[in-house]
Every structure is written in C-alpha cells, then in structure tokens.
Amino acid sequence: MSQSISSLKPGDKAVVERYAPDVGRDYKLKLLALGLTKGTEFTVVKVSPLGDPIEIELRGYRLSLRRHEAEVISCSQ
Amino acid sequence: MLTIAVAGNPNTGKSTIFNLLSNGHAKVGNWPGVTVDKKIGEVKHKTFNAKLVDLPGIYALDAWSEDERVARDYLQSGEPDLLINVLDCTNLERNLYLTTIFQEMGVKMLVVLNMIDVAEKNKIIIDLKKFENELGSPVIAVSALRSNSKERIINKIMELQNANGKTANICPNSTDDELLAEWRYKRIENVMAASVKKGISPYVQNDKIDKIIMSKYFGLPIFLLVMYLLFFLTIELGGLFIDYFDMAFGAVFVDGVRYVLESIKMPEIIIAILSDGVGSGIQALSTFLPIIFLLFFFMGLLESSGYMARAAFVMDRIMRVMGLPGKAFIPMLIGFGCSVPAIMATRNLENKRDRILSVFMVPFMSCGARLPVYILFATVFFPENADVMVFALYLTGIVLAIATGLLLKGIVYRGSLAPFIMELPLYHRPSIKAVTLNALFRLKAFIKKVGKLLVPIIAILGLLNSAGLLEIIGKAIVHVFAPMGVSSNNWQAAVALFSGLFAKETIIGAFSSLTSTPMQEAFNNSSAAAFAFLLFVLLYVPCVAAVSAAAREVGFALVILQALYSTILGWCLAVLFYQIAEGNSLPSIVTAAVLLPVTVLGVVLYARKSGRFWS
Numbered sequence: 001m002s003q004s005i006s007s008l009k010p011g012d013k014a015v016v017e018r019y020a021p022d023v024g025r026d027y028k029l030k031l032l033a034l035g036l037t038k039g040t041e042f043t044v045v046k047v048s049p050l051g052d053p054i055e056i057e058l059r060g061y062r063l064s065l066r067r068h069e070a071e072v073i074s075c076s077q
Numbered sequence: 078m079l080t081i082a083v084a085g086n087p088n089t090g091k092s093t094i095f096n097l098l099s100n101g102h103a104k105v106g107n108w109p110g111v112t113v114d115k116k117i118g119e120v121k122h123k124t125f126n127a128k129l130v131d132l133p134g135i136y137a138l139d140a141w142s143e144d145e146r147v148a149r150d151y152l153q154s155g156e157p158d159l160l161i162n163v164l165d166c167t168n169l170e171r172n173l174y175l176t177t178i179f180q181e182m183g184v185k186m187l188v189v190l191n192m193i194d195v196a197e198k199n200k201i202i203i204d205l206k207k208f209e210n211e212l213g214s215p216v217i218a219v220s221a222l223r224s225n226s227k228e229r230i231i232n233k234i235m236e237l238q239n240a241n242g243k244t245a246n247i248c249p250n251s252t253d254d255e256l257l258a259e260w261r262y263k264r265i266e267n268v269m270a271a272s273v274k275k276g277i278s279p280y281v282q283n284d285k286i287d288k289i290i291m292s293k294y295f296g297l298p299i300f301l302l303v304m305y306l307l308f309f310l311t312i313e314l315g316g317l318f319i320d321y322f323d324m325a326f327g328a329v330f331v332d333g334v335r336y337v338l339e340s341i342k343m344p345e346i347i348i349a350i351l352s353d354g355v356g357s358g359i360q361a362l363s364t365f366l367p368i369i370f371l372l373f374f375f376m377g378l379l380e381s382s383g384y385m386a387r388a389a390f391v392m393d394r395i396m397r398v399m400g401l402p403g404k405a406f407i408p409m410l411i412g413f414g415c416s417v418p419a420i421m422a423t424r425n426l427e428n429k430r431d432r433i434l435s436v437f438m439v440p441f442m443s444c445g446a447r448l449p450v451y452i453l454f455a456t457v458f459f460p461e462n463a464d465v466m467v468f469a470l471y472l473t474g475i476v477l478a479i480a481t482g483l484l485l486k487g488i489v490y491r492g493s494l495a496p497f498i499m500e501l502p503l504y505h506r507p508s509i510k511a512v513t514l515n516a517l518f519r520l521k522a523f524i525k526k527v528g529k530l531l532v533p534i535i536a537i538l539g540l541l542n543s544a545g546l547l548e549i550i551g552k553a554i555v556h557v558f559a560p561m562g563v564s565s566n567n568w569q570a571a572v573a574l575f576s577g578l579f580a581k582e583t584i585i586g587a588f589s590s591l592t593s594t595p596m597q598e599a600f601n602n603s604s605a606a607a608f609a610f611l612l613f614v615l616l617y618v619p620c621v622a623a624v625s626a627a628a629r630e631v632g633f634a635l636v637i638l639q640a641l642y643s644t645i646l647g648w649c650l651a652v653l654f655y656q657i658a659e660g661n662s663l664p665s666i667v668t669a670a671v672l673l674p675v676t677v678l679g680v681v682l683y684a685r686k687s688g689r690f691w692s
Contacts, residue, residue, distance in 0.1 A: 032258035049296030
C-alpha cells in the first residue's frame with residue numbers, strides 16, 4: 001500500500017515509490033540530490049518536540065523534513 | 078599563481094580544511110550580486126604558493142539557492158585551476174553525489190576524505206586504492222587533527238600539477254531529473270560496494286543525548302534555556318565591555334586626536350572634522366565590537382556543537398506561523414539586546430526572503446539602548462506603574478513585529494516559505510580556536526562593511542552637533558511632532574529624537590543637556606504625550622548602525638523602505654494614542670488614521686513589485 005511520509009511514526013521503515021506530479025522542481029531536485037531516489041529505503045527516527053518536522057535516516061545519514069512538504073513523496077512499507 | 082577552490086557539502090569540515098591550508102588567514106569578500114561571504118586565503122608551504130577560494134557548502138549545482146548558483150558560476154568561470162572536494166568519511170554516499178556532478182563538469186579535482194579518524198573510530202574501512210579506481214578521481218584521506226595533513230594535501234596537489242591532470246570523463250545517460258539522480262546514485266552505490274566497509278552507526282552515542290535534549294517534554298524548555306544563555310552572555314557580558322571600549326576609543330580617537338592636533342596648532346575646523354567627526358564615528362563603532370564578537374563566538378559554539386540545527390528543528394513549528402524558519406528565532410531574540418548583531422545574524426538564514434522578513438521585524442524588538450529611555454520617562458511620568466508601561470512598550474514592539482511578518486508573508490511572499498531541508502549534525506566538541514577565528518572573521522567583516530557607512534554618517538551628525546546646527550534643526554522639525562503632544566517650545570525633544578539616530582540611548586542625554594526644564598514641564602505634565610513620545614522612540618528609524626548593517630544584508634532600497642515604514646508607523650500610532658487619550662484633535666486623528674493604511678499599502682505594493690527579483 002502506498003502512503004505518504006507524513007503518516008509514518010518513529011521506527012517505521014519505508015521505501016520511496018514516486019514523487020507527486022505537482023511537486024515543485026526545485027524541491028524535488030533537492031530531495032533527489034539528498035538521495036531520496038526511487039527504491040531508497042529509509043527509517044523515521046525522530047519527531048520534533050512540537051510534532052513537526054521529522055527526521056529520517058537513509059543512505060547512512062539523517063535528514064530532517066517538514067511533514068506537509070514531504071507529502072510529495074509516496075512510499076510503501 | 079595557482080587558484081584552488083574548496084567545495085563540499087555543509088558539515089564536512091570544509092572550513093577546517095580551508096583553515097588548515099591557509100593557516101587560518103582569510104580575506105573577506107562578497108560573491109558578485111549576492112550576500113554570500115567569499116573567503117579567500119593563501120596556501121604557503123616551502124616553495125608551494127596558491128590562492129585558495131572557499132565555496133559555500135552545497136549539495137548539488139542546481140542553482141536552487143544563492144549558494145549553489147555562486148558555486149556553479151565560479152566553477153564555470155574558469156578561474157580555478159583545481160578543485161578540492163571535501164567529503165565527510167562518515168557520510169560518504171550522500172557526499173559523493175556532489176563529487177559525481179563535479180566529475181560530469183570535467184573539472185580538475187582532488188577528493189579529500191576528511192575526518193578519517195572518526196571513520197576509523199566507527200570501524201568504517203575504506204580501501205583507498207579501490208575507491209580511487211572506482212571513482213576515477215585522485216583521492217586522499219586526512220584528518221585535521223593529524224599534523225601532517227597539510228603537507229600531504231599539498232604534496233598531492235603538486236603531484237597532480239606535474240601529472241598534467243587527467244580528469245575523469247563521465248557522461249550521464251539521461252536528462253530526466255529523476256533518472257539522472259538514480260543513475261548517479263547507482264554509480265555511487267557501486268563505488269561504495271567495491272571499496273567501503275560500513276562500520277557502526279555514528280548515531281548510537283548521539284541518540285542517547287538527543288533522547289533528553291530533543292525529547293517531547295524537555296526539548297522546548299532546554300531550547301529556551303539555551304537561548305536565554307545566549308542572550309544573557311552576549312548582551313550582559315558584552316555590555317560590561319562597552320564602557321571600556323567607549324572610553325578607550327574616545328580617549329584615543331576623539332580626545333587624543335584633538336590634543337595632538339591642537340598641539341601642532343591645526344585650525345579648529347580640521348580638529349572638529351577629525352576629532353568630533355571621524356573620531357566619534359570610530360568611537361561609536363568600537364562600542365559594538367564586544368557584543369558582536371561575543372554573539373558570533375557563542376553562535377559559533379552552538380553551531381559547531383551541533384545544537385544550532387536542533388534549535389531550528391525545535392522552533393520550526395512556531396516560527397512557521399510568521400512565515401519564517403526556526404532559525405529566524407535567533408535574530409529576533411538578539412534584537413532585544415542590539416539590532417546590529419541581530420541583523421548580522423540574519424545572514425545565517427538561507428533564503429533572501431527570510432532575511433528580508435527578519436530585517437523588517439528585528440528593529441521592532443526593543444533594543445537595550447531604548448530601555449534606559451523608557452525607564453527614565455516611565456519613572457517620571459508613571460511612578461506608580463513604570464514597569465507596566467515599559468512592558469507595554471516591549472509588547473507593542475513584539476505585536477508590530479509579528480503583524481509585519483504576517484503582513485509581508487501573507488501578501489508579498491505568499492506560499493514561498495522555502496522547504497525545510499536540514500541535517501541535524503552529530504554532537505561535537507567545538508574547537509575554541511576555530512570558533513574564535515570565525516568570530517574574528519565576522520567581526521572584521523562588520524568593521525569593514527558597516528564601518529564604511531557608520532563612521533561617515535556619525536561624523537556628519539557629530540559635525541552638525543558641534544557647529545550648533547542641531548538647535549536650528551530641532552526648531553525646524555519640532556512641528557512634525559506637534560500632533561503627538563510635543564509642543565513647539567519643546568524643540569529639545571525634537572533634537573533628542575534627531576540625535577537618537579546616532580544611538581537611541583543618547584536621547585536622554587541630548588534632552589537633558591539642552592534644557593534645564595524638568596521633563597514633566599517640557600511635556601506639559603501630560604503622561605499621554607510622554608507615552609506617545611516613547612511609542613515613537615520605539616518605532617522610528619533604528620539607529621544608523623542598524624541601518625548600515627541592514628543595508629549590507631538587504632540593500633539600500635529595502636532599508637530605506639523599512640526606515641520609512643517604521644517611522645511613519647511610529648508617528649501614526651503615537652499621534653493616534655495622544656489624540657485619542659488627550660488631544661482630541663479630529664484633523665490629527667484623521668491624518669494619522671489615513672496615513673497608517675496608506676503606508677502599509679505602499680510598503681506592500683513596493684515590496685510586491687520588487688519581490689519578483691528576490692525569490
């Protein structure tokens with residue numbers, strides 16, 4: 001089942017499936033450069049004390065994203 | 078001379094390598110057209126001599142941000158003969174993405190694997206020969222902690238020079254964004270698989286600390302405590318030194334210069350220009366030095382310890398309401414101490430839009446120079462509840478700052494809050510030497526750029542003062558303040574406001590030195606007029622030092638816009654307050670009530686018109 005990053009909880013693992021067609025090109029290029037390419041596995045590791053942003057681990061490093069912005073990435077668990 | 082550019086991802090220890098090679102000496106410049114610092118150093122080692130240019134920390138070259146545009150333009154300019162690409166050994170996969178892009182560009186490059194000691198500690202094993210072969214570019218692994226690193230890098234560079242540099246010839250097979258990124262990462266995965274053995278996760282220790290510092294319940298209180306300490310240490314500790322700097326620089330550049338010039342019988346006009354003018358300008362500049370140094374020192378500690386990024390992570394949710402990233406909290410906070418370092422701290426924000434928004438908001442925070450003015454007026458006019466009055470002024474400033482933020486965010490830059498993409502670096506014991514060097518570097522930038530504006534402006538104002546022109550100016554402009562309860566025989570108040578342009582704390586001094594009339598009498602015993610005056614003191618043009626600092630960050634046009642906006646806003650609110658409380662002059666109320674929305678509209682329209690160029 002495909003779902004958005006923002007619905008995952010700390011400890012959840014998932015794989016990048018695709019980008020929403022309406023994603024801004026700049027943001028997408030940035031995420032791609034940071035390694036969120038199709039098929040990349042990642043884990044949600046942290047949530048800010050106020051619930052947002054979240055931190056994920058991928059390719060041996062960690063990256064923080066805002067929930068609603070990261071919604072452009074669909075992933076499967 | 079050989080020109081070497083240094084590039085890499087943020088948090089790779091790039092500046093450590095830069096400092097190592099240049100022995101910590103760097104010159105400050107600006108990249109053309111943008112407010113990104115350009116650091117230039119020189120490598121000298123035995124017979125080897127080269128120019129070193131530090132590029133901003135970047136992830137790719139997509140021209141997404143000013144930083145990436147600067148880096149791409151510079152590499153394409155053909156100026157650098159060699160590129161040093163600094164990689165963090167503990168995060169190779171992501172770091173190599175930029176390396177592959179450089180390879181595709183065909184630049185001559187040396188790949189420096191930094192922090193090899195940390196990698197070894199984490200049992201990450203890199204087979205350098207295989208790594209170099211698979212990657213197709215020359216590689217060297219170093220640690221800034223090891224004394225021979227500089228020599229080894231330089232030897233390698235000389236080797237490359239002699240070998241007449243073969244560059245990797247790599248051609249991507251796609252122009253589609255996604256496919257291209259996938260292809261690059263595939264290549265990287267192959268390099269990694271062939272030559273790097275993954276060690277233990279560097280995050281294990283880190284997570285133990287984060288469990289407390291970033292926890293649901295302690296995260297926010299710890300953040301507030303750290304911010305309080307930052308503010309307290311910068312402003313209070315820096316404040317202790319202000320008087321010494323003031324006295325020492327005053328003694329040398331004002332009194333000393335006067336003494337020397339008088340002893341060689343210079344005409345009075347020249348003495349006045351050099352001593353009261355330029356001398357007092359340098360004196361005024363000097364009072365900012367301790368605070369600015371300490372601010373950048375403590376911010377550097379937070380930055381290099383890894384906490385700064387976490388502060389942004391914690392505050393993002395709250396600051397986002399005003400359309401600003403979490404990091405923007407820091408300039409706002411520092412603004413309560415002094416607008417000048419606060420405006421300089423906006424440079425840490427990635428986006429020009431965030432910087433502009435912050436520069437508009439910071440002056441509304443009541444700085445330390447305004448507090449004595451508030452206190453003196455409040456104790457004279459509101460002896461019963463002086464604290465409430467002072468608090469009301471602080472609150473008014475905060476409310477107006479938020480309103481300004483919401484206004485600009487809602488109308489001018491709607492929906493353009495930059496996406497939040499950030500790394501929380503590993504906790505790290507900061508190097509005091511590196512942090513001090515960096516703070517000194519920022520201090521030098523301040524003296525050079527802000528001093529260029531501040532000293533002449535203060536010199537001119539100082540000359541007007543010593544020539545007795547202030548009284549004429551005061552009498553001429555006092556009528557402007559009549560609607561807010563400043564009567565025309567109280568021209569000293571107008572002079573005080575004018576001298577407040579130098580520094581707002583001089584308002585009291587200027588006022589009391591010009592008149593022996595008690596303050597109550599000067600303001601016709603009207604506490605409403607006194608409060609209106611304070612409202613105006615809060616809001617009108619920040620001092621010339623703040624204006625100069627802001628001009629450096631966002632350019633003159635916007636600074637003038639901000640100054641006009643806050644001054645007219647201050648005038649309107651002061652007039653409305655006084656007239657509604659006491660004056661009851663309908664024409665004044667109408668004037669202020671019409672001028673206020675017109676000003677706001679004007680700012681919105683102008684900002685909107687020019688806003689296209691900022692995104």
